[in-house]
Amino acid sequence: MEKESIRHDIMNILSSPSLKKEDIVPILKMDSKEEMDTLQSLAMEAKRENVGRVVYFRGLVEFSNVCRKNCFYCGLRKGNKAVNRFRLHEEEILSAAAFAHENRYGSLVLQSGENQSEEYIDFVCKVVRRIKSRYDLGITLSCGEQSEDTYRRFFESGAHRYLLRVETSSPELYGKWHPSDGKHRFETRLDCLRSLKDIGFQIGSGSMVGVPYQTYGDIAGDILFLRNMEADMMGIGPFIEHSGTPFYRSEAYSIPQEERLNVTLRTIALLRILLKDVNIAATTAMQALDKFGREKGLMFGANVIMPNLTPAIRRKDYLLYENKPCLDEDASQCNNCLEARIACVGDAIGYGKWGDPPHFFRRVNSPSFWL
Numbered sequence: 001m002e003k004e005s006i007r008h009d010i011m012n013i014l015s016s017p018s019l020k021k022e023d024i025v026p027i028l029k030m031d032s033k034e035e036m037d038t039l040q041s042l043a044m045e046a047k048r049e050n051v052g053r054v055v056y057f058r059g060l061v062e063f064s065n066v067c068r069k070n071c072f073y074c075g076l077r078k079g080n081k082a083v084n085r086f087r088l089h090e091e092e093i094l095s096a097a098a099f100a101h102e103n104r105y106g107s108l109v110l111q112s113g114e115n116q117s118e119e120y121i122d123f124v125c126k127v128v129r130r131i132k133s134r135y136d137l138g139i140t141l142s143c144g145e146q147s148e149d150t151y152r153r154f155f156e157s158g159a160h161r162y163l164l165r166v167e168t169s170s171p172e173l174y175g176k177w178h179p180s181d182g183k184h185r186f187e188t189r190l191d192c193l194r195s196l197k198d199i200g201f202q203i204g205s206g207s208m209v210g211v212p213y214q215t216y217g218d219i220a221g222d223i224l225f226l227r228n229m230e231a232d233m234m235g236i237g238p239f240i241e242h243s244g245t246p247f248y249r250s251e252a253y254s255i256p257q258e259e260r261l262n263v264t265l266r267t268i269a270l271l272r273i274l275l276k277d278v279n280i281a282a283t284t285a286m287q288a289l290d291k292f293g294r295e296k297g298l299m300f301g302a303n304v305i306m307p308n309l310t311p312a313i314r315r316k317d318y319l320l321y322e323n324k325p326c327l328d329e330d331a332s333q334c335n336n337c338l339e340a341r342i343a344c345v346g347d348a349i350g351y352g353k354w355g356d357p358p359h360f361f362r363r364v365n366s367p368s369f370w371l
């Protein structure tokens with residue numbers, strides 16, 4: 001088929017006011033070169049028009065791998081006794097913040113496994129306050145499910161963005177990916193997202209692609225979920241196996257494993273075309289599957305990259321999945337590497353800017369009920 005008619009078909013489907021999962025599935029399956037090229041150029045146009053061809057860096061500090069949860073897909077799950085558990089000292093986090101500031105990254109992401117102890121919560125609040133008192137950095141937290149009161153304390157300490165992936169928008173699938181022990185509830189996840197939104201955070205969410213039992217229809221559902229909940233930031237990444245988890249060597253795949261990266265790219269493109277002015281990350285997991293995974297993400301509409309600032313000696317202990325890139329590099333090596341890679345794509349780097357998603361400001365100016 002001609003590119004012009006593919007383009008016409010895609011835009012026809014996506015502009016329907018009653019867009020449904022079944023309408024999106026055929027686009028998620030478009031695998032010919034012409035179809036991929038067309039999706040890519042539509043996504044690039046939407047990126048240029050809505051957020052510009054600028055990539056923002058968020059320095060990622062993985063500050064603790066202690067986790068109370070047992071997600072079936074993740075290498076940091078509590079049941080994986082082979083993990084060497086650590087928590088960074090405050091000084092280590094502050095030096096990562098200093099690096100981000102010196103290299104003119106606008107923002108920092110502090111991520112850890114899920115821990116609800118008072119000591120941990122106090123630590124996070126204290127570190128956020130220290131960083132804010134020293135540097136003009138935007139701070140994103142990615143610290144899992146917490147009480148509304150804790151989220152409020154995080155916000156009052158100076159964090160203004162929060163990442164909490166829904167993982168999947170299907171309650172049934174959520175049940176298959178997590179133990180049914182009362183600690184892994186889909187409803188809790190939705191409640192957390194609602195609290196974060198009420199408190200005033202910029203909200204990041206997202207899902208994985210190619211996890212056992214997941215279908216194309218489920219991914220189409222994730223896209224609609226992210227649109228309906230009005231998320232401001234998206235993190236979408238391919239699932240990658242880890243030998244210390246129950247999902248290692250699963251036979252329950254309905255999306256072929258060799259398709260994971262391409263389906264992730266098509267998902268990113270659809271999010272960019274449909275949701276327009278959100279921030280979308282080109283995730284590290286894409287890089288784990290393909291040498292040019294993140295560059296491809298940028299070419300399909302992503303506009304955020306999270307250079308790893310975790311001290312090099314700790315990186316090998318923060319393996320959500322295996323084959324994670326950059327385990328032997330340090331922050332300045334990754335910095336130089338990424339600058340070169342982004343130059344190849346042809347985007348500019350938004351040095352020294354927080355790079356908030358325009359979507360957030362549009363949303364808070366027209367509050368509407370969600371979910």
Ligand code: 5AD
Nearest residue numbers: 073074165208238239240285320321
């Ligand atoms: N492969 C890819 N992504 C994973 N995550 C957890 N485990 C894996 C895996 N095996 C993702 C989850 C989580 C984020 C921090 O990492 O989506 O929200």
Ligand code: SF4
Nearest residue numbers: 067069071074077113
């Ligand atoms: Fe813990 Fe997050 Fe991994 Fe689940 S995905 S086991 S909550 S670190």
Ligand code: FES
Nearest residue numbers: 326329333334337
């Ligand atoms: Fe770390 Fe390329 S981003 S070495």
